[in-house]
Amino acid sequence: MDITLVLGDLTEQDADAIVNAANSSLLGGGGVDGAIHRRGGPEILEACRALRASHYGKGLATGQAVATTAGRLKARWVIHTVGPVYSRDEDRSALLASCYRESLKVADSLGAATVAFPAISTGIFGWHMDDAARIAWHAVRQADTQVAEVRFVLFEPDAYALWVRAGRAPTTEG
Template identity: 55%
Template sequence: MANEITCVRGDITTEAVDAIVNAANSSLLGGGGVDGAIHRAAGPGLLDACRELRRTTLRDGLPTGEAVATDAFNLPCRWVIHAVGPNRHAGQTDPSLLRSCFTKSLDVASTIGARSIAFPAISAGVYGWDADEVAKIAWDAVTSHASDIDVVRFVLFSDELLRAFEDARPE
């Protein structure tokens, strides 16, 4: 478990941590919400890196619940860890898939040498998951996962999400 776990309201693209997590879609080619914001802020190099992953190791895209890292290009962090959350609107309602986004991201962060990581509220936006449920799953995944990450920060873009994550904080 990380030494420091916090939640803040903010813009994940401005976080000065080793790695930020992108709530990506399986194509890895950008989208809306957090995904679009990260791609815009990182610049065209991020899309090129994602296209290269699709051309080589992830020809069919990144599966739901999995994570992969790229360089961060114009972002203040060193890496972007792309994690594909489950889409409740598409019938992906298994909480273990959402939990996996957080634990696999931590695993990838450890593998690449990151010591600090920032997460968004994966699947709480257009993928239709309830903010309270995402917050509980995220906190449980991060606090029960053995990793060598020192700092975990949940960076939430709205007061509603921040409140959900603060309320879900374990005692």
């Protein structure tokens, strides 16, 4: 699998699937989630409402992933995943890593060859960018997936620089 970094707007990625850092309601929100819903149009919200009415009545659990149409986006699908809120008192790293692994499993089930990820949990959920980058790189590198290309799409130059550095660091986790 090729892993690339892009400085830009996730909603403009021409990929089979883009990953939404969603909230558990699946009904839109701020940050990446809001941008995807705004740019993708009402088709995404309609698909999310259908998911809530069927299998996800209580919402999507943290660390899990599910796909919908991408509506008006260039991508074919949006894979929604709920990242954990950062906590100083509890290590939630496994949940953050699960977001990446579960999103790739969903991508495999769709036959997606290219998947573009945001920096999950680094916005309002408060995860430190450098730690989130380390976890994401490790999770993707260790994933058993048929996806040919993963893109980490960072909106800010400082975030991009941290992800470049994390990608170059040797992996010390088992």
